[in-house]
Amino acid sequence: xxxxxxxxxxxxxxxxxxxxxxxxxxxxxxxxxxxxxxxxxxxxxxxxxxxxxxxxxxxxxxxxxxxxxxxxxxxxxxxxxxxxxxxxxxxxxxxxxxxxxxxxxxxxxxxxxxxxxxxxxxxxxxxxxxxxxxxxxxxxxxxxxxxxxxxxxxxxxxxxxxxxxxxxxxxxxxxxxxxxxxxxxxxxxxxxxxxxxxxxxxxxxxxxxxxxxxxxxxxxxxxxxxxxxxxxxxxxxxxxxxxxxxxxxxxxxxxxxxxxxxxxxxx
Amino acid sequence: xxxxxxxxxxxxxxxxxxxxxxxxxxxxxxxxxxxxxxxxxxxxxxxxxxxxxxxxxxxxxxxxxxxxxxxxxxxxxxxxxxxxxxxxxxxxxxxxxxxxxxxxxxxxxxxxxxxxxxxxxxxxxxxxxxxxxxxxxxxxxxxxxxxxxxxxxxxxxxxxxxxxxxxxxxxxxxxxxxxxxxxxxxxxxxxxxxxxxxxxxxxxxxxxxxxxxxxxxxxxxxxxxxxxxxxxxxxxxxxxxxxxxxxxxxxxxxxxxxxxxxxxxxxxxxxxxxxxxxxxxxxxxxxxxxxxxxxxxxxxxxxxxxxxxxxxxxxxxxxxxxxxxxxxxxxxxxxxxxxxxxxxxxxxxxxxxxxxxxxxxxxxxxxxxxxxxxxxxxxxxxxxxxxxx
Numbered sequence: 001x002x003x004x005x006x007x008x009x010x011x012x013x014x015x016x017x018x019x020x021x022x023x024x025x026x027x028x029x030x031x032x033x034x035x036x037x038x039x040x041x042x043x044x045x046x047x048x049x050x051x052x053x054x055x056x057x058x059x060x061x062x063x064x065x066x067x068x069x070x071x072x073x074x075x076x077x078x079x080x081x082x083x084x085x086x087x088x089x090x091x092x093x094x095x096x097x098x099x100x101x102x103x104x105x106x107x108x109x110x111x112x113x114x115x116x117x118x119x120x121x122x123x124x125x126x127x128x129x130x131x132x133x134x135x136x137x138x139x140x141x142x143x144x145x146x147x148x149x150x151x152x153x154x155x156x157x158x159x160x161x162x163x164x165x166x167x168x169x170x171x172x173x174x175x176x177x178x179x180x181x182x183x184x185x186x187x188x189x190x191x192x193x194x195x196x197x198x199x200x201x202x203x204x205x206x207x208x209x210x211x212x213x214x215x216x217x218x219x220x221x222x223x224x225x226x227x228x229x230x231x232x233x234x235x236x237x238x239x240x241x242x243x244x245x246x247x248x249x250x251x252x253x254x255x256x257x258x259x260x261x262x263x264x265x266x267x
Numbered sequence: 268x269x270x271x272x273x274x275x276x277x278x279x280x281x282x283x284x285x286x287x288x289x290x291x292x293x294x295x296x297x298x299x300x301x302x303x304x305x306x307x308x309x310x311x312x313x314x315x316x317x318x319x320x321x322x323x324x325x326x327x328x329x330x331x332x333x334x335x336x337x338x339x340x341x342x343x344x345x346x347x348x349x350x351x352x353x354x355x356x357x358x359x360x361x362x363x364x365x366x367x368x369x370x371x372x373x374x375x376x377x378x379x380x381x382x383x384x385x386x387x388x389x390x391x392x393x394x395x396x397x398x399x400x401x402x403x404x405x406x407x408x409x410x411x412x413x414x415x416x417x418x419x420x421x422x423x424x425x426x427x428x429x430x431x432x433x434x435x436x437x438x439x440x441x442x443x444x445x446x447x448x449x450x451x452x453x454x455x456x457x458x459x460x461x462x463x464x465x466x467x468x469x470x471x472x473x474x475x476x477x478x479x480x481x482x483x484x485x486x487x488x489x490x491x492x493x494x495x496x497x498x499x500x501x502x503x504x505x506x507x508x509x510x511x512x513x514x515x516x517x518x519x520x521x522x523x524x525x526x527x528x529x530x531x532x533x534x535x536x537x538x539x540x541x542x543x544x545x546x547x548x549x550x551x552x553x554x555x556x557x558x559x560x561x562x563x564x565x566x567x568x569x570x571x572x573x574x575x576x577x578x579x580x581x582x583x584x585x586x587x588x589x590x591x592x593x594x595x596x597x598x599x600x601x602x603x604x605x606x607x608x609x610x611x612x613x614x615x616x617x618x619x620x621x622x623x624x625x626x627x628x629x630x631x632x633x634x635x636x637x638x639x640x641x642x643x644x645x646x647x648x649x650x651x652x653x654x655x656x
């Protein structure tokens with residue numbers, strides 16, 4: 001499954017943020033209240049799986065404001081899941097990348113791995129979790145769309161099969177080339193993501209990371225890791241060979257005689 | 268059957284170290300109760316800080332003395348280096364234990380630490396690091412058992428250990444080769460996040476290669492300090508002759524680095540005047556080229572101060588490199604801010620104090636240091652050889 005966010009249609013009402021909190025039962029922190037983008041941009045947090053960020057920029061020499069919904073991109077080949085050595089992060093066949101706190105060791109390598117810098121850690125808990133958008137897995141199972149997409153009043157979020165969303169994005173770009181930049185963010189980034197964005201302003205002006213490689217991130221790791229068994233066997237065999245060869249040439253040494261014994265009878 | 272009681276002299280300096288250890292233990296307890304955020308400055312932009320960057324990455328690299336000496340002495344049978352073998356193994360073993368302890372401190376859900384043994388996330392580099400480090404620490408304990416049972420008499424066990432030792436020695440070189448390199452591979456995944464001066468597909472090679480050439484330098488430093496502490500003659504000829512291993516490996520390291528930067532087309536970034544490029548140049552000039560020159564000049568490498576200073580540069584250089592990978596190279600993409608709290612620094616100091624204390628205890632109670640008369644005899648032999656190298 002996938003979602004298409006049309007940045008030109010978002011008015012920054014933050015219904016999606018509220019829907020996410022309500023459905024996932026995310027309580028605001030102490031003294032925090034429901035801070036919104038109007039009060040200054042909020043960042044993703046363990047209890048904020050989606051936020052709206054406001055960006056002021058220029059278009060045709062006019063000051064404009066655009067709103068960008070942030071959440072986990074749910075990569076097709078997620079770096080976080082490939083980085084997890086306890087299988088706490090997994091890609092489900094339906095699309096969501098989900099987190100299982102029971103398996104998590106709390107090493108935070110997933111946070112190093114995520115090319116979008118999405119994952120959040122509960123720094124103040126004794127047994128912290130790594131939290132992020134789960135694409136409302138339970139709702140998807142019931143055939144519903146994620147909470148955020150279901151409440152959007154302006155149609156800025158469209159939800160459905162990812163292929164259809166890519167098609168829909170292309171349609172909008174071709175039918176309105178004067179409005180959109182012509183780029184779909186998320187088609188190629190990190191090998192493709194489930195959340196796709198189209199915009200009338202270049203993505204680098206909206207805080208998107210534009211240096212994300214197009215190759216799926218796990219492939220980099222695998223290119224290195226696949227050598228492991230060969231190095232293990234090959235290097236082991238080479239060492240054994242060298243050991244046997246040089247042992248025959250070396251004189252017998254009495255290692256024990258060489259080191260000063262510490263107990264009295266050795267002296 | 269002990270002939271002599273266990274001894275541990277308490278000096279003023281050791282008392283200070285013990286205080287550091289107690290402080291570290293107290294802070295760790297606090298951390299376990301109130302969470303990582305209560306004692307560290309770690310945040311979502313900087314999930315890995317001082318403990319992973321320094322205690323784990325550098326600690327494991329500094330423990331590289333164990334496997335490089337094992338390779339030189341026990342596999343290549345270069346017997347003249349035998350006097351330093353046991354001390355190298357010991358420091359390495361303690362280094363690994365320290366690294367494991369700091370890892371345990373740093374993981375959030377520590378009661379789950381055993382999970383990767385059963386849930387095979389083999390597509391993760393961390394999986395390889397985890398397996399190799401735990402196995403290798405076990406192997407090192409077995410290797411040390413051979414020495415342990417010379418003091419604590421247990422003939423049957425010692426016999427089994429001694430007979431199987433070649434196997435443990437070889438496994439004990441293969442495992443660290445794999446995980447020293449995979450500590451570097453950890454950062455392969457940060458393809459768009461680590462500065463291209465350090466990110467490379469062959470970063471695993473750079474890590475394992477530098478961990479290896481750091482070994483002899485580390486042995487030199489330990490040997491010199493231990494000699495001073497225990498008023499012995501430092502094994503200078505052994506140190507001087509070991510420099511050729513380090514020097515040639517560093518030359519290869521430097522050449523491969525230049526080729527790699529050129530191949531990826533980022534060579535010019537080393538000179539663009541940015542903070543990253545300056546740090547990179549310092550790393551290359553002060554900590555790679557300078558020690559190569561010092562090792563190359565006989566009048567420097569054959570003097571204790573010379574070989575010691577150059578070795579300090581090599582060791583500091585590897586630490587500097589790891590810090591650049593963890594912090595300098597990630598700073599731009601991470602954004603945000605991280606500097607360790609006093610608590611984090613205290614825990615690190617406590618951890619390394621524990622290392623010194625354990626080292627002293629073991630050296631004073633087990634046969635680690637070679638017999639004095641034998642050393643002087645060996646010295647005259649090896650001194651002659653090293654001059655002609």
